[in-house]
Amino acid sequence: MIKSYQHITGELNTLLNEKNLKKIKSRISFLKKELTDLQDKKNNSEYLSRDLDQIYEAHTIERAKYYIKRLVRSFSEIKTGKHNDLNLNRWKEYNDIITDSIWILDKRDKSGAHNGGYWGNFIPQIPNQFLRRYTKKGEWVLDPFLGSGTTLIECKRLGRNGIGVELLPKISVLAEKNISKEENPFNVKTEVINADSTKLDFKSELKKINIKTVQFLIMHPPYWDIIKFSENKDDLSNAKNLKEFLSRFGEIVDRTYPLLDKGRYFAVVIGDKYSAGEWIPLGFYTMQEVLKRGYKLKSTIVKNFEETKGKRSQKELWRYRALAGGFYIFKHEYIFLFQKV
Ligand SMILES: C[S@@+](CC[C@H](N)C(=O)[O-])C[C@H]1O[C@@H](n2cnc3c(N)ncnc32)[C@H](O)[C@@H]1O
Structure with missing residues (x-):
């Protein structure tokens, strides 16, 4: 029975000494049948199954062994990305990692400590998508608008250390509570700081936990x-x-810029605003604030926007307003991805 990749590798290595193509094929079809028992079959079995098919369909023993060697190599040699732990030799298996610029995310992940409670x-x-693509285990992530702690919950799950700053004392406490509910299988550190990110001396906060830099920045400011x-003026x-909003956001970009390692990534999640009959492109304005400060834009992602409960009940009314007022109803927000050059 297939128990693990080591087991498959062992089986495949034995087949490399086999001189009879028929015997190789019969063993491969046996392995395929057993594949359903592999534990992480959700992500991996589909691709592994295709790799086994390729061996099975080979017309010559040389070709079959070529495919076997390639498959063995993909398990034994790990080729990780520069800034992540993804094994590029098994890249086809990461079918849940999004690489397109339109993100349609229908269901909120409510597993573990995650809850949709904070408005x-x-x-x-x-954060899950970004931490897996732009950080390695054990690295540090900074979120200056922590809110209810979503980023740090993901940090715990994925084995990244995290620092979050939240202005409101009540919400900092809520974040602490939410984060503490999540298990800590990789024994990482998570720090919640109750402060104003436009005034915080980030450098000395990092010093307190014996680090100088972080490897990923994520910001989800108020829109x-x-x-x-x-009611807090800060x-x-x-x-x-708008001018004040952008300049205070820019202040936080300035303060955090020196903390991010060169070559590393920074994501800003933000939506636009509609006011007095005019669409205010808040997203593009904030993007400009970041670009002014020497970051390079790597991607603009358009993500579907979940309707708030209030809006949902007024759906008809909004549709009427849109038809009468000549505008479109917000259904998207932006995620801008930058790299420090
Ligand atoms: C859009 S929410 C972030 C939500 C968060 N991503 C989550 O999943 O819970 C923005 C947060 O920024 C906080 N905030 C506003 N101004 C701030 C400031 N000057 N410094 C730090 N946090 C601030 C707000 O209190 C709010 O919790």
Whole structure:
């Protein structure tokens, strides 16, 4: 019975000494039947099964052994990406990693400590996708708008260390609570700092935990005043006008810039705003703030936008308003991905 990749590798290596193509094929078809028992079959068995088919369909023993050797190599030689732990020799198996610029994410991941309770939180799949593609296990992630702690919950799950900053004391406590509910299988550190990210001395905060830099930055700021998070004047959702919102966001980009290692990535999740009959492209304005500060744009991702509960009940009304007012209803938000050059 197939128990693991080591087991398959052992079986395949034995076949390399076999001189009879028929015998190789019969062993391969046996391995295929057993494949369903492989534990992580959800992600891997489809591709492994195709690799085994290729061996089975070979017309010559030389070709069959060529495919066997290639398959063995893909298990034994790990070729990881520069900034992640993905094994590029088995790249076809990462079928849940998105590489397109349109993200349609229908169901929120509510497993483990994740819960959709905080109004204005992001779907956990966002940090999940980025942490797996742009960080390695044991590296450090910084989120200056932590909210309910989604990023740090993902850090715990994926074995990355994380620092999150949240302005509101109540929400920092909520984040701590949420994060503590998640198991910590990789024994990573997660730090929640209750502070204003526009004023925080990030460098000395990092010093306190004996690190100088982080390897990934993620920011999910308020979409200006679309959701008022508090009455606190330091809250970006209380910026008096667009200029003030952008300059305070820019201040945080400035403060965090020196902390990110060169060549590493930075994601900003933000939506646009509609006000007094005009579409305000908040997303593109914030993107410009980041570009001004020396980052390179790597991707603009358009993600479907979940309707808030309030909006859902007013769906008909919004449709009427859109038809009458000559505008389109928001169904998307942006994720801008930058690289520090
Ligand atoms: C869009 S929410 C982030 C939600 C988060 N991604 C999550 O999944 O829960 C933005 C957060 O930024 C916080 N915030 C606003 N101004 C801030 C500031 N100056 N410094 C730190 N946090 C701030 C708000 O209190 C709010 O919790």
